Amino acid sequence: MIIVSDASPIIFLLKLKRLDFLSSLYKAKILLPEEVHAEICKKLENHELSYLKSFENLFETVAVEGSLNIAKLHEGENKAILLAKNRKADFILIDDKHARIICEQIGLKVMGTIGLLYSALQEKIIAKKEFIQFIDDLIQKHNFRVSIELYNRIKSQF
Secondary structure, eight states, X not given: OOEEEOHHHHHHHHHTTOTHXXXXXXXXOEEEEHHHHHHHHHTOOHHHHHHHHTTGGGEEEEOOOSOOOOTTSOHHHHHHHHHHHXXXXXXXXXXXXXXXXXXXXXXXXXXXXXXXXXXXXXXXSSOHHHHHHHHHHHHHHHOOOOOHHHHHHHHHHO
């Protein structure tokens, strides 16, 4: 299985202190373009960097040549999408709405932070109550953006 990630799903799992979801859900290394790895490290505090280092065996940092040069995307998103396309990834972990649309247009399967949490729920790694609490924490404490429609749909199902 080939999985590529942009920064935000990794950062949000770090903030929740639940990077272990990745190793529980997937038996593959997560590929990170060098630019994404640098972005993750830049946005973390020292104690979060220590936590990330304890999971370094989950990730493989990859140099990515070229770029999609899509103006509305950050460099890390451009490189992650290009890497996923070039490696024919099974899916890409990415949250940005515009980036997700581009991924789908070029045939990449997409999963975001909420999808990862939902997968953990489906695999019984977390309970329904924890699932809702994680989403609430992401929104209230970590500036995670989600549409009101999606949030209400999630809350109504659980």
